[in-house]
Amino acid sequence: MAEIVLGIGGIGATNTKGATLKTYALGSCIAVVILDPQTRTVGMVHVALPDSAIKPEKVATLPGYFADTGIPALFEQMKRCGTKGPQGLIVKLAGGAQIMDQNNTFNIGKRNALAAKKILWSFGLAPVAEDLGDNYSRTVTLATDTGIMTLSSPGKPNWHI
Amino acid sequence: MEKKTLNKEVLAAVRHVPLLSVAAARILDLTAQVDHTLADVMAVAKNDAALTARLLKIVNSPVYGLLEPATSLERAISYLGENLVVSLVLEDTIGAYLNKPLPGYGGGSGDLWRHDLRTAIAAKEIALINRDRCPPDVAFTGGLLHDIGKSILSEFLKDGYQEILAELAEKEVVDFVGGERDLLGIDHAQVGYELARTWGLPEVMQMVIRHHHEPSLAPEDLKPVVYAVHLGDIIAMMGGYGTGTDNLFYRLDQRYTDYLVVGPEQMGMLMLTVEEKFNETVETLQMR
Ligand SMILES: [Fe+2]
Ligand SMILES: [Fe+2]
Numbered sequence: 001m002a003e004i005v006l007g008i009g010g011i012g013a014t015n016t017k018g019a020t021l022k023t024y025a026l027g028s029c030i031a032v033v034i035l036d037p038q039t040r041t042v043g044m045v046h047v048a049l050p051d052s053a054i055k056p057e058k059v060a061t062l063p064g065y066f067a068d069t070g071i072p073a074l075f076e077q078m079k080r081c082g083t084k085g086p087q088g089l090i091v092k093l094a095g096g097a098q099i100m101d102q103n104n105t106f107n108i109g110k111r112n113a114l115a116a117k118k119i120l121w122s123f124g125l126a127p128v129a130e131d132l133g134d135n136y137s138r139t140v141t142l143a144t145d146t147g148i149m150t151l152s153s154p155g156k157p158n159w160h161i
Numbered sequence: 162m163e164k165k166t167l168n169k170e171v172l173a174a175v176r177h178v179p180l181l182s183v184a185a186a187r188i189l190d191l192t193a194q195v196d197h198t199l200a201d202v203m204a205v206a207k208n209d210a211a212l213t214a215r216l217l218k219i220v221n222s223p224v225y226g227l228l229e230p231a232t233s234l235e236r237a238i239s240y241l242g243e244n245l246v247v248s249l250v251l252e253d254t255i256g257a258y259l260n261k262p263l264p265g266y267g268g269g270s271g272d273l274w275r276h277d278l279r280t281a282i283a284a285k286e287i288a289l290i291n292r293d294r295c296p297p298d299v300a301f302t303g304g305l306l307h308d309i310g311k312s313i314l315s316e317f318l319k320d321g322y323q324e325i326l327a328e329l330a331e332k333e334v335v336d337f338v339g340g341e342r343d344l345l346g347i348d349h350a351q352v353g354y355e356l357a358r359t360w361g362l363p364e365v366m367q368m369v370i371r372h373h374h375e376p377s378l379a380p381e382d383l384k385p386v387v388y389a390v391h392l393g394d395i396i397a398m399m400g401g402y403g404t405g406t407d408n409l410f411y412r413l414d415q416r417y418t419d420y421l422v423v424g425p426e427q428m429g430m431l432m433l434t435v436e437e438k439f440n441e442t443v444e445t446l447q448m449r
Contacts, residue, residue, distance in 0.1 A: 006405065007262055007435065008400075008401070011364045014330060024401070025401055025402070025403070026401060027398055027399040027401040027402075027409065028400070028426060029400075029401060030434075032394040038306040043169035046225075048432065049429050049432065049433065049434070050429075051429075052393075052430045054430055054433065055430070058433075065414070065433075082286075097408070097409050098399075098409065099395045099398065099399065099409050099411060099412070099413045100335075100336055100409070100410065100413065101412045101414075101415065102413055103411045103413065103415055104425050105339060105424060105425045106395065106399070106428065108399060108428060108429070108432065109399070110218050114321055135399060135408055135409040135410050136408040136409065136410075137398075137403055137408050137409065153408065154266075154267040154268075154403075154405040154408060155322050155323065155326050155406035156326075157409070
């Protein structure tokens with residue numbers, strides 16, 4: 001069974017039977033997960049920061065690092081697997097953890113989630129499920145066959161959204 | 162009541178830890194001094210044959226792409242820089258502790274070392290923005306050592322983290338270190354401090370280790386560097402490099418703004434730089 005592991009800024013899309021997409025230990029990073037029921041394609045991007053304006057030259061090598069460039073780049077990859085347009089796609093979000101008593105400077109997780117939602121909104125999409133914020137780190141696994149999104153965190157039983 | 166005896170057992174375990182190598186102790190002493198030079202570090206490293214061999218091997222590895230092999234230690238160290246030398250010295254002498262799996266935190270082998278290295282790099286980057294108050298190399302070494310107490314406490318914590326997570330959910334304790342104290346009578350910062358004293362680490366390292374979750378309790382003159390490690394630790398956890406079951410269950414001390422400048426507009430760049438420097442360092446140290 002093919003397991004595609006995405007690092008920070010990694011983007012993956014697949015419709016191969018039995019394949020899974022996985023990303024480890026999301027702290028303030030978020031995973032944007034997109035499912036296309038039409039072509040049974042699943043996609044995921046591991047976003048670290050909200051906005052590429054901070055270092056535009058990084059976009060060429062790692063567009064997935066930023067929400068504003070990562071989500072359009074994910075759509076492009078999914079198109080190569082046959083996905084038509086944003087209509088009918090299912091979106092889920094996870095991650096964006098924060099330290100306790102965070103302040104404005106340290107709320108990168110929240111800013112990541114807001115930026116992702118804004119970009120998705122511009123494509124006419126909104127998440128149907130999300131597991132965001134709080135103080136725990138998350139590992140996300142996405143199965144092509146079932147479209148089931150599994151979350152795990154150290155010291156917690158696994159759960160789905 | 163059980164707590165008190167556990168706390169005694171933990172302290173007994175600290176007393177059984179082997180001592181630091183002579184070179185390591187002297188290099189740590191040196192790097193804690195504000196006015197030390199690279200030449201001072203070299204002079205000590207030279208007397209340690211194993212360390213010299215390791216430094217030369219790294220500097221001659223393909224990562225550096227030297228046309229001719231570096232044979233002299235002077236060249237090796239100037240390529241590597243002091244932080245890498247300190248990382249190597251620590252890994253050689255207390256690597257057994259830094260690399261130990263942390264069953265009590267659900268962490269695997271190397272997780273603590275990666276967390277420490279990430280914290281060290283972040284603390285140094287914060288110090289670089291606040292150079293006038295905070296020596297970057299001291300912040301780096303402090304970052305490497307800050308969680309050393311976890312290597313001992315983990316053995317005693319075992320499955321106890323479940324209880325701490327439950328207490329956190331019920332808001333019976335305010336953070337993970339509070340949970341450790343509630344369960345074991347001592348937390349990983351206190352254990353690390355005892356270990357630092359046993360090893361005779363410099364005062365500033367002892368204070369960084371002891372107060373990294375409560376920087377406001379550090380001596381006034383050391384607060385900038387303790388706060389730098391406090392924030393570096395948080396940046397490491399936010400970047401996905403925590404140690405496991407303790408997750409991000411720690412508090413940010415907002416009073417860092419009295420000692421350090423880290424603005425919202427600097428935070429993203431800081432996280433990005435830490436990520437890039439970390440990947441570089443891992444490659445250079447040939448970790449994994
Ligand atoms: Fe800690
Ligand atoms: Fe830490």
